[in-house]
Amino acid sequence: MNCVTDYGYPIRPVYGPRDIEGIDYGRDLGDPGSFPYTRGYHPEGYRSRMWTRRMTAGLGSSRDANRVLKKYREMGQTGGLCVIHDRVSSSCIDADHPMARHENGVLGWPGSSLLEFEELMEDIPLTGQSITLLGCCAPAALRLAYVVALAEKRGDALREIHGSVTESPFSNVFGQTDVQPFDLNMKLFLDSSEYIVRNRIRMRAGLVGQHFQESGGNNAQLLAIELSMLKEICGRLVEERGLDFDEVMRVPYQLASIGTRFFEEIAKVRALRRMWARMAKERFGAKSEKSCQLLIAVHTSGRTMTYQQPLNNLVRCAIQTLAGAIAGCTAIDNATLDNAYAEPSPLAARMSLNTQHIVAVETGAAEVVDPLAGSYFVESLTNEVEAAAYRILGEIDARGGLVAAIEQGYIESMLKNEASRKFRELENRERLVVGVNHLAIPPEEELFRIPIQEVEASDSAAIARRMADWKAARAMAPIEACARRLHEDAGKGERFNLMPAIIEAVKAYATAGEIMGVIRQARGLKYDPFGMIECPFRLH
Amino acid sequence: MLGRGIKLIVSMIGLDSHTTGAQVIATLLREAGFEVVYLGTNQTPAMIVKAAIEEDVDVIGISSHASNFVLLDELLDLVREHGLSDVPVVCGGNIPPAQAERLLARGVARVFPPGTSGETIVEYLAAQGRGRGASAPRRP
Structure with a gap:
């Protein structure tokens, strides 16, 4: 089995003080509520505002x-x-x-x-x-x-x-x-964004990075795409619509997908907060601190929900929900155990909402802000995914920005190659998925048949x-x-x-x-x- | 190259726009030597059958992401009406077991659920060649 992140960073068996030697706490992390917001936007985290639990x-x-x-x-x-x-x-x-x-x-x-x-x-x-x-x-x-x-x-x-x-x-x-x-x-x-800003409507617009990742994109690519989307959208609203950047930033939020590789997912969200905060200041000259705080909502990954032994998906969903909660987010909506079959059944929906309620009230994860900060491993991962994302962002910029990169077919082939690579990794068993390419059982040994939500043609x-x-x-x-x-x-x-x-x-x-x-x-x-x-x- | 000499359609059906699965499969099949006609999205059953006739394919493959599957029924009817009974229709994607059974009874040749290995798909499709060129013209 490959010990490597999905964007190709080889993970070592142990991490120590030397791995975070270059980190300057004030410059790179900051307390929760302080620039560059690696640790989140609220000094008291979920104690001051619980994430929205929804389906x-x-x-x-x-x-x-x-x-x-x-x-x-x-x-x-x-x-x-x-x-x-x-x-x-x-x-x-x-x-x-x-x-x-x-x-x-x-x-x-x-x-x-x-x-x-x-x-x-x-x-x-x-x-x-x-x-x-x-x-x-x-x-x-x-x-x-x-x-x-x-x-x-x-x-x-x-x-x-x-x-x-x-x-x-x-x-x-x-x-x-x-x-x-x-x-x-x-x-x-x-x-619509201009209308929202000019009429001071409290409505956000989704920049849905989730689709990119659910279609196969890796974590570093996702960060580069999310930042490119923001750059493109904010740039146009400022330049073409004559809006003030600090007003524009009342609009976007990111919907990010969270998979099962727990620490890597948490590192990704932390890196996103930091990268955006820096871009807001350096590229757009943000005057308001609010503009440096990118609202992030989480969708747990439907892509990881397997057709085989679907009850296993409850476990995956719980791990991902915990990762989303620890990463720090404004809202979570969960994939469901029957995601590979159909639309959520009432049972599956209840289990997904309950998963969030359990993480929120039983685990203690909501009581302390950014609890993994300072972990040699998580800080290293945060730096690594950020560095890899900056390389891809540089490539997109060199092509003239996201719209240009899309027109050149660069993003589509990036995504296609990545999706095919992920498929091959499963085929070659470089990545193991329980019940699919590892410890698979014949269909007749499936001990539980989940209810299926029917969609009637009538x-x-x-x-x-x-x-x-x-x-x-x-x-x-x-x-x-x-x-x-x-x-x-x-x-x-x-x-x-x-x-x-x-x-x-x-x-x-x-x-x-x-x-x-x-x-x-x-x-x-x-x-x-x-x-x-x-x-x-x-x-x- | 198991797929050499076999031509097939990979398509979405109706308004389904989830293309990732279809694209991964199209790539896999091309690498295995198949000639893939990738139709993409917004294909009606009639458009798929028309392409199957014009391209003289051996197999029609439909990628489906959750649906009520009525369009697959329509496709099967059209395939029969146009005398393409020697062209198997296979589908893959998020298809619940009860629907899969119904579709198989209705005439779908194979259903490949999520998690099916590439090998399984390639081996099955490689056995579906009609030996083009030798076969009689299909339309009356």
Whole structure:
């Protein structure tokens, strides 16, 4: 077996004082709450603010997802909720689209209109907990509009609502694809971020490094990618949108994936805090200390959840949750023991939430900040992953930044090579996974059959029918007026902010397919990304 | 090179955009000598069958990341309708056992769950060649 990190650093059998000789406590670590924030942002850690313990929800209809959210609240998920779009609404097409009718409500929430958001949030407050909505970049502008619109309808003050509903355009470059073009995603992301900053909305935008790692990227690559994303996004918001950097930094947060190599995962998060703090000061001239503190949420790794002997995944999930907690983070959402099979069953969801509750209240891990600081091994790992990440970051910079590196195919081949390498390591048994390439058992010896969450085709069809009927029953004149304004605004150049027109259209119950279709058309694209349906509006 | 002379499709189906598994398998198969036609994402069953006919492939391989699997049923129907009964459809990915059994009964030739070794996949696919060139034209 190879004693080496996933980014190629050979681990020695023992570490000692000589391994941390060059470290200067004040310069490289600092107390918790002090620059460079290697040890975290809060002097008292979780004693002053516990991490948000949540599960990602979304499956079936909006009403189904609403029931699940209420159940999660009963299961102790009170700090914040997290919902992910289904594939259809992620693509910004509607449930009645020909490509959609078999996939509505698969893998997420079919949130392609304000109606769906109202159903999702029925009897659930928008305030008093964080609202996190995930799933692709283009629909994120709509998610922000849903929140603004529903807050207005309910009479909630927008400034009382916090969470994260938007997502960077990079999420869908890493091992997943998107039907909307990158430049459109980028424009919408800058629009929504600018809108958040200028209106002082307490909403964050996810820079989802998790996808990169779940698609096979290693820890050092992940750090380089996360920093490049921040550099690119902050740079554009400052330079193209004329925003102040310290204001811009109220927007991004990182969603990082945490695997089973316990110490390496903790070192990665510590290095990320330090690297960002330095970049904020040195590259962007941060004036506020807050701007040097990158908010980090953790997703335990779905990739590590095995199909074989799925109960073993409970153990993996516990180790990863403990690593995420010790690393220091603002929120954790867990993969589930049935991740390699289907969407989380109620049992699997409960086990994942309980895993977090056990780590939070029983282990003592939440009582002391950054408890592994000063460990010869962990400090060495923190330095090593940082050094390796700076090398990759240098390479990305030399190519002209992340967008340029993506256009040159550099990131895609980096990821592809890494995923293939990880597969080969399993094949050659250089990495062992219990139940898969080590101590495997024949299927008939599996002693426990986990419950499987079924996804019925009839549910998808029902969601499609409901969408078609509801669409036909809407008052079309106000929707068409909104579509015209949106079309006009979308023709006013890259920097003209579309959020006001999108919010107006969402309030009139225009759908994701309609809103994105009109924007696409104004940009010279086909109304429908699949070229299957025509624009229903007279836009001139 | 076990795969020499065998041509196959590796594709996602429908809106599934999780490409990592498909890409890893495509690389593995190319290295084993197979001729891989990688269709990528947003492929409807009709598009996959059209590609299978045009490319005259020996096998259709679908990578699937959690679904209700209706699109695979549609694909199987279309394969049959177009007289491609000599082209096995195999799939891999996050497919629960009950679905795997149903798909096998429905006509899928093999289901490769997560954790399947590359050797297993290569050996199975290497046995699926139709000896192209010698085979009769497929369409009526």
